[in-house]
Amino acid sequence: MLSRWDWPLDRRRRRYRAMCRGDAMKAYLDTPTPRANTPYDSAEFIVVDLETTGLEPLKDEIVSIGWVLVTRSRVLLASASHIVIRTGNPMNQSAIVHGLRDSDLAAGAPLSQALDEFLSALAGRVLVAHHAPLDCSFLDRACTEIYGVPLLTRCVDTLELEKRRRAHRNQSFSSGALRLGALRDHYGLPRVRAHNALADAIATAELLLVMARRRQGRGKIALAQILT
Numbered sequence: 081m082l083s084r085w086d087w088p089l090d091r092r093r094r095r096y097r098a099m100c101r102g103d104a105m106k107a108y109l110d111t112p113t114p115r116a117n118t119p120y121d122s123a124e125f126i127v128v129d130l131e132t133t134g135l136e137p138l139k140d141e142i143v144s145i146g147w148v149l150v151t152r153s154r155v156l157l158a159s160a161s162h163i164v165i166r167t168g169n170p171m172n173q174s175a176i177v178h179g180l181r182d183s184d185l186a187a188g189a190p191l192s193q194a195l196d197e198f199l200s201a202l203a204g205r206v207l208v209a210h211h212a213p214l215d216c217s218f219l220d221r222a223c224t225e226i227y228g229v230p231l232l233t234r235c236v237d238t239l240e241l242e243k244r245r246r247a248h249r250n251q252s253f254s255s256g257a258l259r260l261g262a263l264r265d266h267y268g269l270p271r272v273r274a275h276n277a278l279a280d281a282i283a284t285a286e287l288l289l290v291m292a293r294r295r296q297g298r299g300k301i302a303l304a305q306i307l308t
Contacts, residue, residue: 086115089232096229104196105227111203113234116304120292123303125150125236126201127208127288129280130215131180133167137217141167143180145194146278147201148285150208153292155285161197162278164188192226202233210260210284212237212308237308238263238287245291263287 097109114123128147134140142165149159164180166188209215212235220230239258246253256262260283261274267290273279295301 089113089234092232096232100227100229102192102196102227104199105223105229108199108203109232113204114206114303116234116302116307118303120296120301120303120306121153124205125208125285125288126198126205127155127281127285128198128202128215129209129277129284130218131275131277132218135214137214137221140218141165142191142194142218142222143167143185143188144277145198146276146281147198148278148281149201149205150285150288153289155282155289157282159201160278160282161201162276163194163197165191165194191222195222195226206236206303206307207233208236208238208284208288210237210263210280210287211239234303235308236288236306238284238291240308241291241306260284260287267291 093109093113097106100106100109126147127150128145130142131144132140132142144162144164146160146162148161149156164184164187167185207216216231216233216235223229223231238260242258242263243253257266260280261271264271264283264287267287269283269286269290272283274283292301292306295306
């Protein structure tokens with residue numbers, strides 16, 4: 081029997097499957113998503129990060145995407161992928177943040193190819209990101225442009241998980257305290273290079289495992305308890 085978490089997703093999957101274009105999206109939508117009652121440690125996760133030309137999904141562009149698989153409470157580095165995406169627009173000031181030059185992007189892959197590969201990795205798994213609404217907004221727009229439908233996925237947001245934890249404990253915090261680097265410091269993880277899509281995806285994957293391990297210390301957890 082489908083839970084209240086599952087049936088809306090299944091209904092939307094059928095509707096999107098009838099509307100979408102592109103074999104990659106059709107294959108993705110044909111693959112069932114883990115149920116909400118799936119134990120956390122039985123699910124597989126694709127942890128993703130994007131570098132973009134700005135923070136406005138309606139006008140800015142994705143310039144790189146990195147992801148890595150988490151399964152059985154392990155980060156599988158052999159699964160890691162990083163794709164620089166071709167764009168004809170100059171980077172201007174955004175290059176200061178992500179370090180990608182116009183020449184790097186000119187030699188990059190088409191957005192459609194990057195999305196095809198990403199959907200293949202994400203099929204049957206749960207998406208994880210730090211500050212997921214921003215990444216998902218960019219992915220929604222990109223998928224709508226390429227496939228005619230937005231990205232339909234279960235999602236875990238490590239920033240939101242920490243916000244909930246602190247709110248539950250009535251702990252005050254600044255917005256800066258929820259940044260990826262700040263949370264890695266808080267949980268005793270080493271500092272890593274920031275603003276590289278793959279490095280940030282791996283950094284988020286490690287943060288997810290530490291947060292989940294602490295939460296599992298209070299008993300088994302299901303996906304529904306950590307989904308955004």
